[in-house]
Amino acid sequence: MGDESSAELRRQLNNILAEARGRVTTSRDLAALEQERIRFLGRNGLLAPLFDAIPSLPMAERREIGTVANSTKQAIAQLLEAQVRLVRADVLGERLTTEREDMTLPPRRIRVGRLHPISQTTREVSRVFATMGFETVEGPEIEWDYYNFEALNIPPGHPAREKWDTLWISNPLGDDPSRPLLGRTHTSPMQVRVMEKRKPPIRVVIPGRCYRYEATDAIRESIFFQYEGLAIDEKLTMADLKGVLYSFAR
Template identity: 45%
Template sequence: MTVAQELDQLLAEALAALAQARSAAELEQLRVRFLGRKSRLAEVMKTLPALPAEERAAVGKRGNQLKAALEARLAAARETLAADTAREPLDVTLPGAAIPQGWLHPVTQTIEAVLSLFIPMGFEVVEGPELELERYNFDALNIPRDHPSRESFDTFFVEASSPEPKKGRLLLRSHTSPVQVRVMERRKPPLRIVVPGVVYRPDPLDPSHSFMFHQVEGLMVDDRTSFADLKGALDLFLKTLFGPRTKTRFRPHFFPFTEPSAEVDIACASCGGRGCPTCGKKGWLEIMGCGMVHPNVFKAVGYDPRAVQGFAFGLGVERIAMLRHGITDIRLFFENDLRFLEQC
């Protein structure tokens, strides 16, 4: 029997066996027997180099054909078997596969919610450094050294040499407002920017204080934006964030870098303004600070304070997130307990 004949016989034998196979395991056994490394076919193919040239080509070709034919039949047989199995009904109530899923931090989600309301009003998102210079954190914002107005902005100073000693010492910014100054210094009005970022103040940790938290700052400067525009823009913002029936009020306050300055309150949703533990019995919740940019700030950045005007605002992200989600302890944001994070 020539090698070619032997191969033909092998094929017939294999096809017959395949027709009888009733399970995946049997199919696998047949694959090993006829196509595996120790199969007759494999042996034949190994002897190829030793054969005379003419025979080598013929046998090689025959061998490859056999292999292809068998593989095709095996695949078909597997499919048929699988289709049979598939007809067995599934318990569709079994859990689905475990698909890894991730969540964005509530602070990130809140920042996005806030930014997404200002971006359509033409505001650009800009960021700035957390390591700041005194000039940007204080002086240019009309917060002079040795002035009591600095008291509301206790600050962490950093043991590192200042890159620009003329602009004071290095510190961890206590608010996002320095970015206003940085942007105004390098650009001319009109400007509309929103600035998200981390800020630091030396407040010991407790349920409502943290030495590290997030702010979003806004600035709109041109030749006509007024306090009335500030009221309109923030009222719209708060109604979009907290619901169309949200009541807001603007309460005079003091910030060194704005004038007039205001704190914005919303009517407490828990008690409808009657006063409850959530709002400290005031009926109102303080939400953000704002005001018309102080002319001294314009002077500090080289703008002509007679030609430009506009507003600035700032809000604490954790505070907004706490109100939106009913979170009662600010420290939860930084513990990174998945049972907390996965609820957002």
């Protein structure tokens, strides 16, 4: 009786595997494959009663039939998994073939950042001065002592230097230690640089970040922004300066 029972279980397992191969490999729909999974591997599927019958077999046969049953279950699961991948690939291929990008749709709006209020103000001021013939120039924020002080008639030891709490910077290796570097305390060094490179007439405005060693509080900061202008030409008078300022204010 035991031999007949194990042989019968083996026969049924082989039949179920053959049926699964025929049904699963011909399914071309994900919903249908899900039904096949339930049919063969579900709690009430075709394999369930065969697994339930294994404990009733003689002890010597349980291990062998259990191995066959598990192999059958794994083989059906692999069949289902492979067929699901195949069907999904077919569906994707069909979509790629039949669907086209609608080029009439409006593009997505690209979110961009906004200018900092200081940058906005600087640009607006420069725009106004540009209408009066002034060019905007910018210079280095790390400056030589010569341009920041000496070229502006503020030599070492001059009392005016005491007004600025200067941030001094160690020179790069190999540079001339007699030429001290600093964070510029004002934008005026660019006036010197412009006059070195250009000949009159000159009309420039110079915005920029400046540095001073300040104790930070509600009204003081070690970094601040400055804006200044330079105009050099023949027959310029205070009336020209007043006219520029009035035009800017308007």
